[in-house]
Amino acid sequence: MELPEIPREPEDAEKLICVIGAGPSGLAALKTILDTHHFKKGLWKPTVFEARQEVGGVWVPAAPTDNPPITPLYESLTTNIPHPIMAYTSFSFPPSTPLYPKAVYVRKYLDAYAEHFQLKQYIKCRTSVENVERDTTSERWKITLNTGKTQFFDLVIVANGHYRVPRYPDVPGSKEWLAKGKASHSAWYRRPQDLGKTVLVIGAGPSGQDISSEMAKYATTVIHSVTDSPLGQTGNIKHRGRVSELKNSGEVLFEDGTSEAGVDYCIFATGYKMSFPFLSEDIIKNQAQPTIPPLPDDLYNSTYAVFPLGKHIFPLHPQTFPSTSLVFMGLPSKVAPFPLVEAQAQMIVHAFAHPEVLDPTIESVDIVTRYEDLLSKHQANTNLVAKNWHAFEPMDQFDYRDDLYRFSGVPITSQEWEKEAYLNKGILRQFWVNLERNGVADDWVRGVGEGGIQEWVELMRRMIKEARDEGVLADPSARL
Known part of the structure; x- marks a missing residue:
């Protein structure tokens, strides 16, 4: 298979970047772009388009009046993992935050993240992307907005979330x-x-x-x-x-x-279907992914997975656009999401600046290997392969994040305490529920975090130890 040649452009070429969605993934993408020397030199110009009235995506509540509702957020929702391992690595939740916070805390956290890193000036709220198409004349992406305007971009980051269309x-x-x-x-x-x-x-x-x-x-x-x-x-x-x-x-x-x-x-x-209504059939086919090998030249959305993507991010073998010019964020599930999309954002900006780091042959081998492993695990049921394509085993997410950072040349690795807390999240949650039931949960977290993240690490380790000493077991019905 002959791959499209990636045109080489001057290092100082101006690039316009479109981010679709100002939820957790889109915010991480924007913050990472602003950290690059390309942005600081005035070469990369990002714009985030957000359909809603404020940042936060699924964490912003709304009455279920749309069909389907714009968010499935129900009033009692709390996080199902402790916030120290849920948070962006670059920005912690405030001291004294409940270990398993309600949605209102997460909403305020995301807004504070956008304020702290001065992201909002690059975000256009109440502006949705209606259509994304490849303009073959300019070799750029033509974006049509709900305002009727069209704009052209060199990179499109798809971060629209996947909790909208009911399954x-x-x-x-x-x-x-x-x-x-x-x-x-x-x-x-x-x-x-x-x-x-x-x-x-x-x-x-x-x-x-x-x-x-x-x-x-x-x-x-x-x-x-x-x-x-x-x-x-x-x-x-x-x-x-x-x-x-x-x-x-x-x-x-x-x-x-x-x-x-x-x-x-x-x-x-x-659950919900993955949906990208702004991408036409000539970009992504809305049908079941084909069996492999060989890998298809086209991109597929089975509603369970986008396939095939290198590193769960980059389309492989597209015929009309570079793999690093249209990317997907936040597709992996059963993970701690915010630190994962931070790592994805680092890989995206690095690959956009240096597209040669994405080796299609290596990525293809990785995809075929994962396909064969899942096929074996699910008794050759290709439907289950698709359903579990982006689902990670507990520790795989940390290897994945470390791999993305390594490829990006960023000296960040996942910490042992993160893995320890994630593996014990069921016991931690049950212990926290018991503390809330006894009316002492606030006492346990009061002031924690004022001296840094290590205070949260020590608290969680104390909770795990006391839970084990008291014989507390993870509730089999707990949300994991």
Whole structure:
């Protein structure tokens, strides 16, 4: 395969950079761009386009009036990892912040990050990107905005997030329940309310766990459906396996042959689809990724993954644009997100300045190797390969971050305390819940962090030790 030749330009050429989205990924990208000598010399000129009225992305609350809602943020949401390992490495949460903060703390943190690094002057709020296309004449990206204006850019950083378009399970009867108002997606959920005596919640993720617990305070019975879950009951929450059919009568059938009658309402906490409505089919194909090898020349969005991307960032083998001129941020899941996108941003700006560092052959081998490993792990189920393509095993995220920094020439490596805290996040969370229940959580964190990050490290290690001494175990239903 013959790859497009990357034109060499003078080192002092002016470049315009477009960032789509001012959520956690877009903010990290902008801050990293402003740190470069290219920006400080006036050569790189970034603009961030944000559809909403302020920075913060998914962490900015909004009523569920849009279809789909502009954010799925519900009122009780807290982080599912401790903030010292969730935070950007360049900017800590304020001292005394609850170890597992509510969304309002994260929103204020992101706004403070933008203020501290003077990012807001480069962000155009209430401005959305409607279309991105390659202009073959100028060999630049033509961006069409909701204002009707068009602008041209040399680099486009896609950081629009992936918690907007609801994913619904392919379950017989689900469309009928939705049409009759007997079901909704968790994207519309904000707080528990009376939805009937018996409520079904489908989904094993954080929202499914939270909503099940909250709805149990209003419903007589909550049925929580999780794939391969053993039958059981905790209080008035019944644990059931995968749903096989939702019947018009209100009966729910499960794959294990059991059933539940008289279900009044169903909440689908079944996740979200990756969506890039501003990218046309000639840039990314919205269909299942093909089996490999060989790697395809085209880029695919299966709604679970973008494929194939070098380092989960760079399109490989595009025929009409350089791989380092259109990039994707924040796709990996089951990770500590903010420090990960910081590392991605460093790799992006380095590869944009030095495109030769991205070796398509090495990246192709890495992709094929990962594909074969996932194929073996999931018994040759290509659908599961796509679903898990960007999902990282716990420690892989740290190797990934270190790899990106190494390629970028940045002397940053992940710390052992980060790994220790991440591996013990379940015990830490349960211990924190116990502290909150006993009314002493604020006492534990009061003043912590005033002397630097090491105070948070010492606190978490103390919590882990005391939890083990007291025999505290991670709640099996905890949001991990």
